[in-house]
Amino acid sequence: MAFEPTPRVAELQARLQAFMAEHIYPNEARHMAEAEKLGPFAVHPIIEELKPKARAAGLWNLFLPKDTAELASRVLEPGQGGAGLTNLEYAHLCEIMGRSVLAPEVFNCGAPDTGNMEVLARYGTDAHREQWLKPLLAGEIRSCFAMTEPAVASSDATNIESLIRRDGDEYVINGHKWYTTGASDPRCKISIFMGKTDPDNPNRHLQQSMILVPMDSPGIEVKRSLPVFGFYGMPDRASEVTFTNVRVPATNMLLGEGRGFEIAQGRLGPGRIHHCMRLIGLAERALERMCTRSLQRVAFGKRVADQGVTIERIAQARILIEQTRLLTLNAAHKMDTVGNKEAKLEIAMIKVAAPKMACQVVDWAIQAHGGGGTSNDFGLTVAYALARLLRLADGPDEVHEAQIGKMELRKHKA
Incomplete structure (x- = not known):
């Protein structure tokens, strides 16, 4: 198509x-x-x-x-x-x-x-x-999304331990979050916070809720900015935040108690595909830099671009980018035509494929640049940090691969 x-x-x-x-x-x-x-x-x-x-x-x-x-x-x-x-x-x-x-x-x-x-x-x-x-x-203004927690494996969102307790016309919020993107930004005025309103519900997917929490509420502390491979504030303002007896109006609850997991799934689908779209552009830029640099540098009597290993890597990079672009466009098309839920296989596949592809292409570009590739002069180190981060953000590779594998096995069950 x-x-x-x-x-x-x-x-x-x-x-x-x-x-x-x-x-x-x-x-x-x-x-x-x-x-x-x-x-x-x-x-x-x-x-x-x-x-x-x-x-x-x-x-x-x-x-x-x-x-x-x-x-x-x-x-x-x-x-x-x-x-x-x-x-x-x-x-x-x-x-x-x-x-x-x-x-x-x-x-x-x-x-x-x-x-x-x-x-x-x-x-x-x-x-x-x-x-x-x-x-x-x-x-x-800017906003943040407070879901991931340091004390539990947040790749399983049902592990979340933060609590949202009703108290009259208010909710009281307690939790310890990290990798809360954007929280350190002084323009960040609102958080969408995920926590448990019904931790004893036998259905683990109905325990969580999402609620709006103004970032100037008493009891919120942005404890520190978290580096991503040594980068602070770019490519991601990852932050550690604590919420201690934070009170917000009951009207700040989104959709209703127990609907947090449902909202999260609806939110993450488009977010995942946006990340993958951007990673294709990131990889294209890295390949361009790789080609330009290798055409300018001479090693052992010939241009780096004429070395067999470089030619092979450039070819492989082009193949990987084109494969990932087609996968991503197909996922976008399916989301448009049958909806995000029906496109979950395609979304899961690109969420695994795109960051891995970008990591590999940027790594080859760094090699072609030599020592300079590890500096900040060529934009490759921050590109690699972003690509590697996205193998974890919005669900790690392993979670998506498990989902893909189960859907594939399901086709062959009696």
Whole structure:
């Protein structure tokens, strides 16, 4: 099946590529310098400078699908509604944004905000949308998603130990979270918190709930920023956060008690495919750098590009990228045509394939750059850190592989 972009998407691609060339690529070194100098608890000025330009260019909230935009329509301002694209259409644009770790947030298309905005649009009340979704759509605030915990294997979400207890017209929240992306950002104003409201329910998937927790609530402490392979604040503002007797109104509960696992599954599907789309762009950029560098360097009397091992790796990288792109586009198409639940096999496959592919391609690019590839000068170290992180984020490889294997075995049972 052909997955060529429609004329409308092709036009958006051209505009996006032009913006990347004019504003994103020339500012990557500045972004890296600001992240290193200012750290993960600061606003990085280059991002705030470029966001209005992206909005003015009509390249804002491109992730927002038509049905979600319709749900959010009561709080959407002019220019905030995105392009109403399908998953397949957005895939072509998300790949371009993935070429730079600076780009997604500039276009208001970065994690975890995209997933949180969809949750608020689908499951929030009108009051929730007005208070939190509206400024998120405008890029005025950021958000975080508090699910993973240090004391348990959070790859099994039913292990979560955090508690959400009803007390009259309020809920009292206690929990210890980490790898809570975005919590250290001073613009982070709201958390979607996952904890147990009914820990004794015999159905382990009905024990959890999700609730909105303002980050300025008494009892919240962002204890530290967690490095990702030594990077703080990029490519991921991973944070450790404690919630101690935090009180929020009972109206902050999303969808109802016991619906947390259901919301999580709905949230993670689109998030997983967005990660995979961006990883394809990341790998394409690494391959470009590998080719350019190997054509410029001479070793043992000939260009690195003419060494047999380099030619083989370039060929293998191209094959891996094309395979993963087709898998990802097919998953997006299936999500559009039969729904996220029916596309769970395809989503699981790309969530395994894309990060592994990107890790391998970036690793080969580092080899082609020699010692310089391990520095921050060529953007490969942060690219590898991001790709390797995504073999764990939104479910580790092993969880998805187990799911794939079980679905395959099911076909052959009597």
